[in-house]
Amino acid sequence: xxxxxxxxxxxxxxxxxxxVLLDPADVDQQYIEDCQVCCKPINFLVFENxxxxxxxxxxxxxxxx
Numbered sequence: 001x002x003x004x005x006x007x008x009x010x011x012x013x014x015x016x017x018x019x020v021l022l023d024p025a026d027v028d029q030q031y032i033e034d035c036q037v038c039c040k041p042i043n044f045l046v047f048e049n050x051x052x053x054x055x056x057x058x059x060x061x062x063x064x065x
Contacts, residue, residue: 005054012060014038022046022054 004021011018016037026046035042042058049055 013040
């Protein structure tokens, strides 16, 4: 059974810390979710780090990936 992992990210627009749930099925995928505070679209890139833990990189639409 895949377990969701909770991570805290900072919105690239407003800087607010937001708790998000990462799904192992999303590894190596990119998707967009709106910020819960300012409602702007945040790009998420989910990956496994060296320790095989789920991690995420977030960036705004105007930042290069």
